[in-house]
Amino acid sequence: MTAGTTDLPTRTRCFQVHAADNVATALDDLAPGPVHVLGVAAGQTLVATEPVALGHKIALRSLAENQPVIKFGVTIGLATAAIPAGAWVHLHNCRSQVDERSSHLDVKTGAALDTLYA
């Protein structure tokens, strides 16, 4: 992995695993603004268009609806809407190709919305 990245300003780092990936993982709670890419595409930058929490994904380039979302070099889901570069990629704009239930969860907490408590 990349050395010498500790001196980057905090709240601006994301990590790209594979060269084919079109998303990177936030290593900080990203604020809108410039973001530094670590990992396979170390040295590149992009602009976050909205806040992206640590561990969540940011689009490295714009994606069309139904386009594969690629991380680790494999398809991890399909875009359910057009996604601009720098946007947060999660349950609200990406769906699993196998797991239907995960498309019906609260986008912030991940809590199931299809379970009755009455």
Place this chain on the structure above:
Amino acid sequence: MPESFQVTPPTPWTGFLRQDGRKGIRNLILVIYTVECASFVAHAIAAGEEDTHVIGFSGCYDNAYAIRLMLALATHPNVGACLAVGLGCEYTQPARLAEVAAHSGRPSDWFYIQEQGGTRSGTACGKAKLAQLRKAIQASAVRTPMDWSDLVVGAECGGSDGTSGLAGNPVVGRFYDFLVDRGGSAVFEEVVEMIGLRDILLSRAATPAVAAELDLAYRKAESYCKAVRQYSVSPGNFAGGLTSIEEKSMGAFAKSGSRPIQGVLRVAQTVPHSGLWLLDSVPDDHFMQFGYTNPNDTEGIMDLISVGAQIVLFVTGRGSVIGSPVAPLIKVTGNSRTFERMNEDMDFNAGTVLSGERTLDEAAMDLMKMVGEVATGRPSKPEALGHREYFVMYKHQDTPGLAAGCHA
């Protein structure tokens, strides 16, 4: 295949040689209860006894899988003696459990609470038997030199977030490469967290026959998830940034490292020889309607211990406060924030790989040193905190015996 990192591993340590030839890193007494009704007394017997752990099965009706799991733990390398405690009405027979443990060379005993009189007298009876068992294993303990080739390590992830697949699991995977290269055994599981990765999984098989085994296990897990309409992904995973089971699968699979997979183990099956193994804990097809594969992290950790793991690594990006009986749990996180916030519970911070403070190889070697220290006797954090969570459930991995039971 990447070259193994060339550094001197920690020096060998001294373990406990069992009469069946297995080598343990702890010398524990295991109290096993055979029905929920006996659990209170079993825990009262073990209370205040440093070297005594408890497991048990809650059901009154017996289950072959649960019995195999309990027997595997009763004869685990880290266990020196066994005390089985029954109420007196249940199907599972404490005498039979104690008999198998004794046959393996471990001092063992059992009793029924109903025959002793009740809670206080049952606890007193158990405490007295415990003292006898301790005396027996202290008198007969055989110390033996151990090294990496004697070690079986299990790995599981739970409470995963976006860092688990980037740091926590890759560091464990690289450590697994180091361990396997030194003749040790490494076991990973959670076939339900390989959904979407069939080709990648099969490409890791040591032989074509193993590839066929992996394919069967994969297809079973896939049909299981479809049948129960539940993939192995939780609200905390989503909140931590994971969007799909495919994404979680890629991160989870990273803990297998890069060495060839030697075969597929079933729960309670002892690792046949050294190398990397996949543990299948998914219920068999016919019985899928009767329960979940790994309903929680603790259940999966028990499965890893059942194949003989003397130490289990638990990778958790979100953080966790569980431990395990029988085999110490080492908690690894790839999330530096979690490591700082939950420092009292987390053993190892793999997040330093992401910040650039350590390379993946350096972090994996540091993890190896920590595993060596715990093998030498230093308690892991959950072990020192007294965490001994366990979960033995009704499950069926009994396809070979199916024909015999289907003539009704």
